[in-house]
Amino acid sequence: MRSYKISKKISDFASVFHENSFCLYIVGGAVRDHLLGNESSDHDFATDATPEEVIALFNHVIPTGILHGTVTVIFRGEHFEVTTFRTESGYADNRHPDSIEFVSDLSEDLSRRDFTINALAVDTRDGSIIDEHAGLDDLKNRILRAIGSPVLRFTEDSLRILRGYRFSTVLEFTFDTATRQAAKSLGYTISNISVERIRDELNKMLSANRPSIGLVAMKEDGFLKYILPELTMGFDIAQKGIHKFDVCMHNIYSCDGAPKENLIVRWAALLHDVGKPESLSIDDNGLPTFYHHERISASLADTILQRLKFPNNERNRINHLITHHMFHYTPEWTDAAIRRFISKVGIDYLDDLFLLRFADSYGASGKPSNDRLLLEFIERINTILEEESALSIRDLAITGKDLISSGIPQGPFIGHILKELLETVLDDPSNNTKERLIIISKRLYEKLS
Numbered sequence: 051m052r053s054y055k056i057s058k059k060i061s062d063f064a065s066v067f068h069e070n071s072f073c074l075y076i077v078g079g080a081v082r083d084h085l086l087g088n089e090s091s092d093h094d095f096a097t098d099a100t101p102e103e104v105i106a107l108f109n110h111v112i113p114t115g116i117l118h119g120t121v122t123v124i125f126r127g128e129h130f131e132v133t134t135f136r137t138e139s140g141y142a143d144n145r146h147p148d149s150i151e152f153v154s155d156l157s158e159d160l161s162r163r164d165f166t167i168n169a170l171a172v173d174t175r176d177g178s179i180i181d182e183h184a185g186l187d188d189l190k191n192r193i194l195r196a197i198g199s200p201v202l203r204f205t206e207d208s209l210r211i212l213r214g215y216r217f218s219t220v221l222e223f224t225f226d227t228a229t230r231q232a233a234k235s236l237g238y239t240i241s242n243i244s245v246e247r248i249r250d251e252l253n254k255m256l257s258a259n260r261p262s263i264g265l266v267a268m269k270e271d272g273f274l275k276y277i278l279p280e281l282t283m284g285f286d287i288a289q290k291g292i293h294k295f296d297v298c299m300h301n302i303y304s305c306d307g308a309p310k311e312n313l314i315v316r317w318a319a320l321l322h323d324v325g326k327p328e329s330l331s332i333d334d335n336g337l338p339t340f341y342h343h344e345r346i347s348a349s350l351a352d353t354i355l356q357r358l359k360f361p362n363n364e365r366n367r368i369n370h371l372i373t374h375h376m377f378h379y380t381p382e383w384t385d386a387a388i389r390r391f392i393s394k395v396g397i398d399y400l401d402d403l404f405l406l407r408f409a410d411s412y413g414a415s416g417k418p419s420n421d422r423l424l425l426e427f428i429e430r431i432n433t434i435l436e437e438e439s440a441l442s443i444r445d446l447a448i449t450g451k452d453l454i455s456s457g458i459p460q461g462p463f464i465g466h467i468l469k470e471l472l473e474t475v476l477d478d479p480s481n482n483t484k485e486r487l488i489i490i491s492k493r494l495y496e497k498l499s
């Protein structure tokens with residue numbers, strides 16, 4: 051196990067506290083991640099100074115959560131969250147302490163934390179590690195254990211249950227038996243937690259190397275149904291052909307198959323087949339089929355993401371990817387067919403749509419896919435994109451105004467004619483000149499009027 055090396059910046063930051071007779075400890079995730087050899091994105095500190103005293107020590111302080119004792123100090127361009135040692139008591143609503151109290155003792159502060167591996171502290175005076183809950187042992191043995199009584203800790207704050215599944219996924223740690231048992235029996239209390247906090251935890255889980263670790267554990271423990279019931283509906287629904295897994299597991303493993311730094315595709319993969327249970331029918335050979343499941347899946351995914359209060363742009367993007375994930379390219383496709391495909395899907399979606407399809411294959415077989423047809427399709431799309439032919443109305447050599455100047459009256463005809471012109475140009479790009487398009491549009495207008 052590594053020791054903690056305090057950087058020059060943190061040591062300079064800490065000396066401001068020490069010179070004023072306050073102590074300062076690095077706590078929480080930064081200590082855990084550092085000892086595991088991982089980079090930590092943020093640093094949380096605990097101190098015996100009150101928030102007002104911290105504010106008086108520095109020039110730039112944001113009162114982030116001053117009622118809970120947290121302020122953010124901007125120190126040489128970095129944001130440091132500093133929280134006054136505190137205890138919490140009474141959790142009538144399974145989510146907020148009824149009261150918090152500032153204390154002068156680090157031990158009390160460490161005992162209010164969720165897991166032993168999150169209750170390690172580093173004394174900034176000498177880098178020594180304070181480990182009052184055997185967190186170092188659990189870190190070494192890769193065990194996730196609640197501090198004290200897991201039932202009590204999860205009853206106090208139900209979010210800790212989901213945090214548990216999240217940490218076990220991101221760190222690939224095993225749950226201590228009693229901790230997992232408590233998570234299982236108290237899972238239903240998650241309904242007390244705001245959807246925003248649930249969404250943020252799920253996003254962290256979906257950024258792990260293998261989100262399936264937590265998603266499968268949540269499914270096994272009967273917890274997934276409280277958060278994503280639509281996913282569990284696919285459990286035990288078998289699929290045919292190359293599919294190795296049922297619909298629920300296929301969605302979950304597809305999520306693993308998407309790149310971890312692309313949360314949009316991760317979510318699209320997780321939800322891309324949620325509509326299959328609703329669209330299930332049995333064909334003449336007694337095999338399951340799922341006609342138009344992509345449309346039902348997209349609409350269900352939209353409902354789920356709305357419930358989780360995803361921003362509209364992210365929700366719409368995921369919906370669009372799911373809607374278009376069922377394409378069936380064959381080498382016989384003409385260039386015109388490929389141009390029509392690009393125009394329908396939109397250039398900005400192509401990369402993510404192919405990532406989704408590779409993820410989908412991964413989720414079917416459990417292996418990375420090198421689908422030759424898909425690779426050939428991408429190559430042909432790239433060739434077409436290099437040709438820079440018109441792929442949207444914006445790219446036409448003519449505008450609505452040009453049509454009006456050529457004598458076609460303003461009104462709904464204009465939009466309709468532009469759409470038809472695009473179809474013509476997608477079929478044959480050599481039509482994309484002003485002269486040709488004017489001639490074609492006059493013909494179209496005569497037919498329409």
Ligand code: ATP
Nearest residue numbers: 077078079080094162163164165168169207209210
């Ligand atoms: P990460 O930053 O990777 O999400 P973290 O452990 O730093 O992980 P934070 O949410 O930043 O998590 O919280 C910092 C610390 O505060 C935690 O390590 C833990 O000690 C404590 N903590 C956070 N949320 C809770 C909670 N719901 N109950 C008890 N302690 C908590």
Ligand code: MG
Nearest residue numbers: 078079080092
């Ligand atoms: Mg943190």
